[in-house]
Amino acid sequence: MKYLYRLILLSCFAVFISSCEKDLPKYSYQQNMLNFSRSLADSVQNHSFIYSKGSKIDTVWVRVSTLGYVVNENRPFELQQVLTGTNDAQPGVHYVSFDDNALKKLYYIPSNATSNRIPIVLLKDSTLSKQTYNLEFTFKTNDYFTTGYESYSKIMITISNMLSKPRYWTSVCNYYFGKYGVVRHQFMIDASGYKWDDNFLLNVLHTNSTWTADQAYMAYFATFFKKKLEELNATRKVQGLGKLAESDGTIITFSYAD
Numbered sequence: 001m002k003y004l005y006r007l008i009l010l011s012c013f014a015v016f017i018s019s020c021e022k023d024l025p026k027y028s029y030q031q032n033m034l035n036f037s038r039s040l041a042d043s044v045q046n047h048s049f050i051y052s053k054g055s056k057i058d059t060v061w062v063r064v065s066t067l068g069y070v071v072n073e074n075r076p077f078e079l080q081q082v083l084t085g086t087n088d089a090q091p092g093v094h095y096v097s098f099d100d101n102a103l104k105k106l107y108y109i110p111s112n113a114t115s116n117r118i119p120i121v122l123l124k125d126s127t128l129s130k131q132t133y134n135l136e137f138t139f140k141t142n143d144y145f146t147t148g149y150e151s152y153s154k155i156m157i158t159i160s161n162m163l164s165k166p167r168y169w170t171s172v173c174n175y176y177f178g179k180y181g182v183v184r185h186q187f188m189i190d191a192s193g194y195k196w197d198d199n200f201l202l203n204v205l206h207t208n209s210t211w212t213a214d215q216a217y218m219a220y221f222a223t224f225f226k227k228k229l230e231e232l233n234a235t236r237k238v239q240g241l242g243k244l245a246e247s248d249g250t251i252i253t254f255s256y257a258d
Contacts, residue, residue: 032068033148128161168201
């Protein structure tokens with residue numbers, strides 16, 4: 001009886017599984033979509049030619065991913081600028097137009113792939129020394145793709161030739177290095193040889209997939225900068241100059257080690 005009972009239960013379970021399989025709808029959505037592969041926090045990327053040591057052209061790489069079927073052919077896509085109405089970057093002046101033939105050849109999803117890394121080519125114009133320009137862009141709908149999720153279908157690159165506060169200059173940086181200022185930032189670059197830009201701070205702050213700073217590393221640099229600042233201010237005193245300060249007169253200090 002126990003054997004018969006188990007057999008009946010197994011038969012019923014098999015029928016249940018079979019009916020569930022028949023009821024599951026097949027994926028049939030024919031339109032494939034495109035998204036930018038990034039976190040929501042990375043919808044804006046800051047780029048400054050100040051770090052490029054005289055380069056007239058820089059490239060920002062972004063990754064594009066698909067939603068939908070994988071196919072056995074290369075699938076081209078197109079980008080288009082989204083005008084924000086505020087300091088919009090100009091094609092041919094601040095960036096190479098998305099319609100440029102050399103670039104268009106690189107904008108595609110390879111055969112049997114679901115993503116590709118593509119270049120956005122920026123141009124160093126004299127206007128970038130006085131103003132930051134915004135390059136926001138999205139996808140054009142074509143025979144292969146339409147835009148994907150709204151939150152991931154646009155991205156903005158700010159373009160300048162000036163120092164500006166990195167996105168990752170957080171409360172942690174304020175604690176170890178003080179309130180952000182352009183002169184402080186330039187001093188840190190000159191003293192250490194590092195850019196202290198978003199990429200550098202991301203590596204320092206982003207540890208084991210959590211936003212936790214390398215405390216020992218930050219403390220080392222706080223002490224290092226304090227010593228270098230003391231040396232610089234001693235030299236400035238001999239030259240008849242005051243202590244290093246921001247443009248508004250705020251004296252720069254590194255007080256973490258005090």
